[in-house]
Amino acid sequence: MPRRPEIARPHGALWSYICPVQLPPSGPPEAQPPPSMQPYATPQPATYYIAPTDGGAVWALVLGVLGFVTCPIIGLIAFFTGSSALSRIAASQGRLQGDGIARAGRNLGCINVLLWLLGVIGVIFVFAVCGLGVSQLSHLTFPSPSP
Numbered sequence: 522m523p524r525r526p527e528i529a530r531p532h533g534a535l536w537s538y539i540c541p542v543q544l545p546p547s548g549p550p551e552a553q554p555p556p557s558m559q560p561y562a563t564p565q566p567a568t569y570y571i572a573p574t575d576g577g578a579v580w581a582l583v584l585g586v587l588g589f590v591t592c593p594i595i596g597l598i599a600f601f602t603g604s605s606a607l608s609r610i611a612a613s614q615g616r617l618q619g620d621g622i623a624r625a626g627r628n629l630g631c632i633n634v635l636l637w638l639l640g641v642i643g644v645i646f647v648f649a650v651c652g653l654g655v656s657q658l659s660h661l662t663f664p665s666p667s668p
Contacts, residue, residue: 577606578619581626588633596633603627 581603588596606623 572613572616572618574619574622575606575610575613575617577602577609578623578626581606581630582622583626585626585629585633588630593634593637596630596637599626599630600634601630603630 581599584595584599584602588594588599603623603626607620607627610617610620610623
Protein backbone atom coordinates (compact mmCIF):
# COMPACT_ATOMS: atom_id res chain seq x y z
CA MET A 522 0.00 0.00 0.00
CA PRO A 523 1.50 3.35 -0.99
CA ARG A 524 2.23 5.83 1.75
CA ARG A 525 0.52 9.17 1.78
CA PRO A 526 2.73 12.20 1.74
CA GLU A 527 3.18 13.74 5.13
CA ILE A 528 3.40 17.50 5.43
CA ALA A 529 4.72 19.38 8.44
CA ARG A 530 2.28 21.42 10.52
CA PRO A 531 3.21 24.78 11.94
CA HIS A 532 3.83 23.39 15.44
CA GLY A 533 5.74 20.32 14.34
CA ALA A 534 2.75 17.89 14.12
CA LEU A 535 2.24 15.91 10.92
CA TRP A 536 -0.77 15.99 8.60
CA SER A 537 -1.61 12.71 7.02
CA TYR A 538 -3.67 14.06 4.10
CA ILE A 539 -4.57 17.42 2.59
CA CYS A 540 -7.93 17.87 0.91
CA PRO A 541 -8.45 21.10 -1.05
CA VAL A 542 -11.73 22.85 -0.24
CA GLN A 543 -13.16 25.78 -2.14
CA LEU A 544 -14.78 28.30 0.16
CA PRO A 545 -17.73 30.43 -0.92
CA PRO A 546 -16.92 34.03 -1.78
CA SER A 547 -17.17 36.50 1.07
CA GLY A 548 -19.47 39.48 0.99
CA PRO A 549 -22.92 40.02 -0.54
CA PRO A 550 -23.72 38.25 -3.81
CA GLU A 551 -23.29 40.18 -7.01
CA ALA A 552 -26.39 41.72 -8.51
CA GLN A 553 -27.65 39.89 -11.60
CA PRO A 554 -28.65 41.99 -14.61
CA PRO A 555 -32.43 42.01 -15.19
CA PRO A 556 -33.66 39.74 -17.99
CA SER A 557 -34.39 41.43 -21.27
CA MET A 558 -38.05 42.29 -21.62
CA GLN A 559 -40.02 41.23 -24.65
CA PRO A 560 -42.83 43.49 -25.77
CA TYR A 561 -45.26 40.58 -26.33
CA ALA A 562 -45.33 37.14 -24.81
CA THR A 563 -44.98 34.15 -27.09
CA PRO A 564 -48.34 32.45 -27.63
CA GLN A 565 -48.63 29.08 -25.97
CA PRO A 566 -50.11 26.20 -27.96
CA ALA A 567 -53.69 25.37 -27.06
CA THR A 568 -54.27 22.26 -25.00
CA TYR A 569 -56.87 19.85 -26.31
CA TYR A 570 -59.04 17.54 -24.29
CA ILE A 571 -58.76 13.95 -25.45
CA ALA A 572 -61.70 11.90 -24.29
CA PRO A 573 -60.87 8.50 -22.80
CA THR A 574 -61.92 5.35 -24.61
CA ASP A 575 -64.82 3.47 -23.10
CA GLY A 576 -63.67 0.21 -21.50
CA GLY A 577 -66.76 -1.64 -22.69
CA ALA A 578 -65.85 -0.82 -26.30
CA VAL A 579 -62.42 -2.38 -25.88
CA TRP A 580 -63.95 -5.44 -24.22
CA ALA A 581 -66.43 -5.81 -27.06
CA LEU A 582 -63.60 -5.88 -29.59
CA VAL A 583 -61.55 -8.36 -27.54
CA LEU A 584 -64.54 -10.66 -27.03
CA GLY A 585 -65.51 -10.37 -30.71
CA VAL A 586 -62.07 -11.61 -31.76
CA LEU A 587 -61.95 -14.31 -29.08
CA GLY A 588 -65.35 -15.61 -30.14
CA PHE A 589 -63.86 -16.86 -33.41
CA VAL A 590 -61.40 -19.16 -31.66
CA THR A 591 -63.39 -20.23 -28.62
CA CYS A 592 -67.18 -20.49 -28.70
CA PRO A 593 -70.17 -18.55 -30.04
CA ILE A 594 -71.34 -17.55 -26.57
CA ILE A 595 -68.42 -15.12 -26.34
CA GLY A 596 -69.48 -13.60 -29.67
CA LEU A 597 -72.97 -13.13 -28.30
CA ILE A 598 -71.54 -11.42 -25.20
CA ALA A 599 -69.43 -9.19 -27.49
CA PHE A 600 -72.56 -8.14 -29.38
CA PHE A 601 -74.37 -7.04 -26.23
CA THR A 602 -71.24 -5.46 -24.67
CA GLY A 603 -70.69 -3.43 -27.84
CA SER A 604 -74.32 -2.29 -27.86
CA SER A 605 -74.17 -1.11 -24.26
CA ALA A 606 -70.84 0.64 -24.90
CA LEU A 607 -72.37 2.49 -27.86
CA SER A 608 -75.26 3.70 -25.72
CA ARG A 609 -72.86 4.87 -22.97
CA ILE A 610 -70.70 6.71 -25.53
CA ALA A 611 -73.75 8.41 -27.05
CA ALA A 612 -75.02 9.44 -23.60
CA SER A 613 -71.63 10.87 -22.55
CA GLN A 614 -71.93 13.86 -24.94
CA GLY A 615 -68.32 13.65 -26.10
CA ARG A 616 -66.71 12.77 -22.77
CA LEU A 617 -66.09 9.20 -23.97
CA GLN A 618 -64.81 7.92 -27.28
CA GLY A 619 -64.45 4.51 -28.90
CA ASP A 620 -67.65 4.18 -30.87
CA GLY A 621 -65.73 2.69 -33.82
CA ILE A 622 -64.16 0.08 -31.57
CA ALA A 623 -67.56 -0.75 -30.07
CA ARG A 624 -69.13 -1.07 -33.53
CA ALA A 625 -66.30 -3.34 -34.68
CA GLY A 626 -66.68 -5.56 -31.61
CA ARG A 627 -70.44 -5.70 -32.01
CA ASN A 628 -70.15 -6.57 -35.71
CA LEU A 629 -67.52 -9.25 -35.04
CA GLY A 630 -69.76 -10.78 -32.39
CA CYS A 631 -72.73 -10.79 -34.77
CA ILE A 632 -70.70 -12.32 -37.62
CA ASN A 633 -69.30 -14.89 -35.20
CA VAL A 634 -72.74 -16.01 -34.03
CA LEU A 635 -74.08 -16.12 -37.61
CA LEU A 636 -71.15 -18.24 -38.81
CA TRP A 637 -71.58 -20.65 -35.91
CA LEU A 638 -75.31 -20.92 -36.64
CA LEU A 639 -74.61 -21.61 -40.31
CA GLY A 640 -72.08 -24.25 -39.27
CA VAL A 641 -74.55 -25.98 -36.96
CA ILE A 642 -77.26 -25.89 -39.64
CA GLY A 643 -74.74 -27.28 -42.15
CA VAL A 644 -73.78 -30.15 -39.85
CA ILE A 645 -77.45 -30.98 -39.24
CA PHE A 646 -78.06 -30.90 -43.00
CA VAL A 647 -75.12 -33.23 -43.68
CA PHE A 648 -76.33 -35.72 -41.05
CA ALA A 649 -79.87 -35.55 -42.47
CA VAL A 650 -78.65 -36.22 -46.01
CA CYS A 651 -76.43 -39.06 -44.85
CA GLY A 652 -79.28 -40.56 -42.81
CA LEU A 653 -81.61 -40.28 -45.77
CA GLY A 654 -79.04 -41.94 -48.00
CA VAL A 655 -78.55 -44.81 -45.57
CA SER A 656 -82.30 -45.35 -45.29
CA GLN A 657 -82.52 -45.62 -49.09
CA LEU A 658 -79.98 -48.42 -48.99
CA SER A 659 -82.01 -50.50 -46.51
CA HIS A 660 -83.55 -52.67 -49.22
CA LEU A 661 -80.16 -54.08 -50.16
CA THR A 662 -79.09 -57.27 -48.52
CA PHE A 663 -75.68 -57.47 -47.06
CA PRO A 664 -74.04 -60.87 -46.73
CA SER A 665 -73.44 -61.85 -43.15
CA PRO A 666 -70.04 -63.18 -42.27
CA SER A 667 -70.08 -66.95 -41.91
CA PRO A 668 -68.56 -68.41 -38.80
